Amino acid sequence: xxxxxxxxxxxxxxxxxxLTGGYLGIVVLMAMESSIFPVPSEIVIPPAAFLAAQGKLSxxxxxxxxxxxxxxxxxxxxxxxxxxxxxxIVKYGRYVLIGPKKLEQAEHWLARxxxxxxxxxxxxxxxxxxxxxxxxxxxxxxxIFSFVTIAGSALWCWILAYLGDKAYRVEPELLTxxxxxxxxxxQQSKGILLVIVVFAALYMLTLRLMxxxxxx
Numbered sequence: 001x002x003x004x005x006x007x008x009x010x011x012x013x014x015x016x017x018x019l020t021g022g023y024l025g026i027v028v029l030m031a032m033e034s035s036i037f038p039v040p041s042e043i044v045i046p047p048a049a050f051l052a053a054q055g056k057l058s059x060x061x062x063x064x065x066x067x068x069x070x071x072x073x074x075x076x077x078x079x080x081x082x083x084x085x086x087x088x089i090v091k092y093g094r095y096v097l098i099g100p101k102k103l104e105q106a107e108h109w110l111a112r113x114x115x116x117x118x119x120x121x122x123x124x125x126x127x128x129x130x131x132x133x134x135x136x137x138x139x140x141x142x143x144i145f146s147f148v149t150i151a152g153s154a155l156w157c158w159i160l161a162y163l164g165d166k167a168y169r170v171e172p173e174l175l176t177x178x179x180x181x182x183x184x185x186x187q188q189s190k191g192i193l194l195v196i197v198v199f200a201a202l203y204m205l206t207l208r209l210m211x212x213x214x215x216x
Contacts, residue, residue, distance in 0.1 A: 014029055014039055014043055014044065015043055015047060017029055018043075018044055018047045018048050018051075019047060019051070022051075022056075022057060023057065023061055023062075023065040024065075026044060026045070026048050026062060026065040026066055026069060027065050027066075027068055027069035027072070028069065029044045029069065030044055030045075030065070030066045030067075030068075030069025030070045030073065030157075031069040031070070031072040031073035031076070032073060033069075033070065033073065033129060034069070034070045034071070034072075034073030034074045034077065034128070034129055034132070034153070035073040035074075035076060035077045035129065035132075036077070036129070040182060041066070041070075041156070041157075041160060042160065042181075042182045042185040042186060042189075043181060043182045044066065044160075045062060045063075045066050045157055045160035045161050045164060046160055046161070046163060046164030046167060046181055046185050047164065047181065048062040048065075048066070048161070048164065049062055049160070049161040049162075049163075049164025049165045049167075049168065050164055050165075050167070050168045050172075052161070052165065053164075053165050053168040053169070054168075059161055059165065062157070062161050063154065063157045063158050063161050066153070066157035066160070066161070067150060067153045067154040067157050070122075070149070070153035070156075070157065071146070071149055071150050071153055073129075073132075074131075074132045074145075074149045074153070075132075075146065075149075077132035077133060077136065078132045078133075078135055078136040078140075078142070078145060079136060080136065081132065081133045081134070081135070081136030081137050082136035082137065082139060083136075085137070086103075086137050089103060089133065089137060090103060102130075103133075103134060103137070106130070106131065106133070106134035107134050107137065107138055109121075109134075110134055110135060110138055110140060111138065114140065114144070115144050115147075115148045116148075117131075118131055118135060118140070118145060118148045118149060118152070119148040119149075119151060119152045120152070120196065120199070120200040121152070122148070122149060122151075122152025122153055122155075122156060123152055123155060123156050123193075123196045124193070124196065124197075124200075125193075128152075128156070132145075132149075159189065159192055160185065160189075163185050163188045163189060164185070166188065167181065167184050167185065167188070171184065
């Protein structure tokens with residue numbers, strides 16, 4: 001019960017940061033969301049889109065601020081992981097929800113799908129705020145990492161801003177309830193996430209078919 005109360009308080013706090021902090025609040029919260037802090041992007045971009053629909057912010061400004069914040073958080077996490085190194089991540093990674101097995105799987109994912117893997121990871125829940133850690137550990141080219149991170153983040157922020165704008169026009173009272181807005185956005189985004197998963201699967205299948213057969 002106490003845990004639920006704490007999460008409710010955090011959601012309200014982050015929600016109010018967006019409503020009062022404007023673009024700066026979006027940048028800070030999305031930077032946190034793209035690092036090890038559990039800030040759901042579903043309660044950052046959509047309420048900002050509400051403000052844009054009311055004329056208090058601009059739709060493009062919300063997407064740009066969200067993308068900038070996502071990139072800053074990802075870049076910081078990338079360099080921290082790269083400098084700290086694999087041994088410490090393996091030892092203490094469980095404190096940021098990335099155990100040795102998850103790390104090994106992520107490293108394998110990056111080794112196999114690299115740029116495309118990071119791009120699609122930026123569009124998927126949970127994975128998107130962890131992908132920068134193995135990218136830093138395996139010393140993925142930072143220029144490529146930056147490009148796909150910005151591209152994936154921009155697309156995700158646009159999707160959330162679009163859904164937030166839609167929510168404002170359908171149920172404007174959601175602006176008073178962080179939990180209700182988060183639930184609405186998650187429900188609305190299921191179809192979009194399914195499309196993303198399909199494209200990710202096609203990307204992986206294409207790579208597999210293009211891979212030279214051993215012994216040929």
